Amino acid sequence: MIQGDMLYEGKAKKIFLTDQPDEVVQYFKDDATAFNAQKKGTILEKGIVNNKISTRLFELLEQAGVATHFLKKLSDREMLARRVKILPIEVVIRNRATGSIIKRLGLEEGLVIDPPLIEFFYKDDSLGDPLITEDHIRMMNLATSDQVASLKTLSLKINEVLKPFFQERGMMLVDFKLEFGLWNGQILLADEISPDTCRFWDIQTGERMDKDRFRKDLGRIEETYQEVLRRVCA
Template sequence: MQKLEMIYEGKAKKVYRTDSPDLYWVEYKDDATAFNGQKKGTIDNKGVVNNKLSAVFFKMLEEKGIATHFVQLINDREMVVKAVEIIKVEVVVRNIVAGSLAKRVGLPEGTLLSKTVLEYYYKDDALGDPLINASHIAALNLATPEQMAIIKEISLQVNDILREFLAPANIDLIDFKLEFGLHHGQVLLADEISPDTCRFWDKTTGEKLDKDRFRRDMGGVEDAYQEVLKRLGGE
């Protein structure tokens, strides 16, 4: 397979066309942004960790019956995925209050939610990815109700599978963001699953092992990413 021209550059990844119309080539970068691009920096080796960790998660999810875009790991920073058209809805799944939910509802971070919370955000950088609901999604034709039913079901399944997978590594899954794409009409789990897109807390100490260390200038960012990879056997 051949890597051809770049067709998209996002904040954390570059996407290239390949000699197959059905496949894209993804390169993970070390660039880090937060607060809708207002805070910029780099996290050494983040691209390597997120590429390898996403591969670990996607492979494991595929084994559990979740249809993902993942095809194969190419090297430390690159993977090949199925070509998808990204659905412009970001799905956030929450088990424990943190981040923007803590601010929105006035509960302290760490509060256990009595039920899993699902939120939808409009994937639009210029608008700052605003919170939207199912009726906005339908009215803006971002996805059909049938596609949203599938997305909701997969998101909740992924939450159960990830929590079970992370528990033996002594990691609590606080919340995470998923993106989905369409491949020949099929809804596939896409984008990445990494410490950039999930909140991971050490079960015993509550230590943050994710991008909040970068967002909040806590230090130890690289070590935290490396620690997650090590605990999940990606290294």
């Protein structure tokens, strides 16, 4: 595998081409953003932590029969992945109410959501990633009805794999965001799964163990990312 030109630089990662047409390298940066990139900063060694955590979780999901873009971890900050065509839909799975849904619907912080709620957001930074319905997805041709049905089934399955994994490590999986892509007509889980894209609450103390520490200036950001890594990769 020879790393080639940069295909895309996002807020948290860079994507590089390789000498294989259907493979890319994901390079994890320390850059952190929140509130649609209005807040910017750096979380020291976040890229290393998120690459390790994502690697562990993609391996776990593959073992559980979920097809992902993950091929192998190449280095501290680099992961080899299948090059997919990302569906411009962010899928959010909620087991408890917090964050944007509280503001939107006036729910009580921490309200249990069972069965879990699935929400779709249109992946478009210039629009601020707005909430969309299945009818919007159909109207805008973002995905077929069959693909939307698969996204929901896959997301619930992923939740059922991840929830007990974190529970055993003293963490409540409150909510998380997934991105999927198309590869040879197949839907693959893509992007990353990390404290940047999930909310974890410590089961003992209720402490926030994710990017909310950065969003809300809660302090001990680096230490918390390292603690999540320690628990996930122990």
